[in-house]
Amino acid sequence: LVERLRPFTSTIFAEMTALADRHSAVNLGQGFPDTDGPEGMLVEARKALFGGANQYPPGPGRPELREAIADHRARYGTEYDPDGEVLVTAGATEAIAASLLALTGPGDEVIVIEPYYDSYAAAVAMSGATRKVVSLVPDGDRFALDLDAVRAAVTANTRALLVNSPHNPTGTVFTRTELAGLAALCVEHNLIAITDEVYEHLVFDDAQHLPLAAFPGMSARTVSISSAGKTFNCTGWKVGWVCASRELTSAVRAAKQFLTFTSAGPLQPAVAYALRNELSWVESLRESLRSKRDRLCAGLAAAGFGIRPSAGTYFVCADVRPLGFTDAEDLAWRLPESIGVAAVPVGVFTDHPAEWRHLLRFAFCKQEEVLDEAIERLRTL
Numbered sequence: 001l002v003e004r005l006r007p008f009t010s011t012i013f014a015e016m017t018a019l020a021d022r023h024s025a026v027n028l029g030q031g032f033p034d035t036d037g038p039e040g041m042l043v044e045a046r047k048a049l050f051g052g053a054n055q056y057p058p059g060p061g062r063p064e065l066r067e068a069i070a071d072h073r074a075r076y077g078t079e080y081d082p083d084g085e086v087l088v089t090a091g092a093t094e095a096i097a098a099s100l101l102a103l104t105g106p107g108d109e110v111i112v113i114e115p116y117y118d119s120y121a122a123a124v125a126m127s128g129a130t131r132k133v134v135s136l137v138p139d140g141d142r143f144a145l146d147l148d149a150v151r152a153a154v155t156a157n158t159r160a161l162l163v164n165s166p167h168n169p170t171g172t173v174f175t176r177t178e179l180a181g182l183a184a185l186c187v188e189h190n191l192i193a194i195t196d197e198v199y200e201h202l203v204f205d206d207a208q209h210l211p212l213a214a215f216p217g218m219s220a221r222t223v224s225i226s227s228a229g230k231t232f233n234c235t236g237w238k239v240g241w242v243c244a245s246r247e248l249t250s251a252v253r254a255a256k257q258f259l260t261f262t263s264a265g266p267l268q269p270a271v272a273y274a275l276r277n278e279l280s281w282v283e284s285l286r287e288s289l290r291s292k293r294d295r296l297c298a299g300l301a302a303a304g305f306g307i308r309p310s311a312g313t314y315f316v317c318a319d320v321r322p323l324g325f326t327d328a329e330d331l332a333w334r335l336p337e338s339i340g341v342a343a344v345p346v347g348v349f350t351d352h353p354a355e356w357r358h359l360l361r362f363a364f365c366k367q368e369e370v371l372d373e374a375i376e377r378l379r380t381l
């Protein structure tokens with residue numbers, strides 16, 4: 001294995017899920033729902049599968065999906081031409097990797113906000129660029145963006161900023177002020193923003209998802225990435241997309257076409273259907289996730305954890321120190337066997353694990369009885 005990939009031989013999700021399975025633990029580690037997406041979408045997939053949509057779709061994605069994606073993004077006031085400014089990818093993961101491969105390389109620096117989704121560090125490494133990590137900072141119970149720290153991380157070599165909101169693993173949804181600050185920095189220093197918005201619909205209470213591309217000066221310099229997995233409970237479909245200017249889209253396409261060329265033929269019309277017809281289903285998903293978040297948070301608090309409120313995503317972070325533990329990573333590796341629950345230590349998503357050592361990430365995208373079973377087991381800690 002080449003040196004730049006040596007730190008990335010396994011993922012916490014694969015390892016923790018394998019450990020959970022080995023001990024028949026309740027898996028609140030890897031974030032995936034345990035119920036299916038909207039039936040209409042599944043019916044469309046079956047129709048496509050039996051209707052001959054099984055050969056290579058066009059490289060940029062099927063036109064009806066690109067059109068549905070562009071129409072969906074119009075909800076944010078951002079307009080994209082489905083022909084040239086939208087690219088369908090194999091999940092957001094490929095979109096992130098293809099964007100970094102296409103737009104950054106040796107000598108470039110990419111600012112990544114930690115904790116970060118694990119594929120970011122690996123994809124930056126594949127591109128040959130260098131990651132510059134800026135930590136979120138506690139602001140009361142919330143994790144906030146430290147704009148001064150982001151500013152301080154910018155150098156003459158900074159090429160891009162990778163931004164994830166709603167944020168995995170903290171559940172932070174960046175505010176208008178935080179995003180406006182990032183946008184101003186990008187404009188001032190001529191940076192490209194790559195935004196990971198896979199949880200765009202999963203925001204709770206009064207939180208609102210605001211795409212960075214909609215801020216002044218950002219539409220031409222932002223690669224906006226999302227995916228169907230979280231919005232429609234189909235994480236295994238790996239249908240994602242990029243929306244960006246013609247120039248940026250064609251750059252990302254140049255990388256994508258030699259990674260996979262194209263992706264998931266029969267699933268594309270089904271996702272197009274869902275984007276057009278199933279947003280009220282998504283509304284009910286959001287409501288149910290809000291209530292599951294509250295259920296899990298109440299259970300974790302009753303078990304003695306310190307809860308960090310989550311405004312979006314599938315996840316909530318919990319402080320293990322009130323229970324007398326100091327090392328959440330060590331605890332996470334022991335929990336599946338000791339009490340039959342799996343969670344993910346937040347430190348693995350950072351370059352500074354010591355500073356994040358007290359936090360565990362729990363996924364609440366599970367049926368109520370599964371959450372209740374986990375809570376009951378956690379109360380024996």
Ligand code: PMP
Pocket residue numbers: 031090091092093094117164168196198226227228229235238239240
């Ligand atoms: N970004 C974030 C923040 C995620 O949590 C995930 C996975 N759930 C992805 C990207 C990957 O998305 P996809 O499955 O569409 O590749």
Ligand code: GLN
Pocket residue numbers: 011013014029030031032168
């Ligand atoms: N995004 C999911 C999570 O954060 C896991 C994705 C994966 O298994 N790679 O839990």
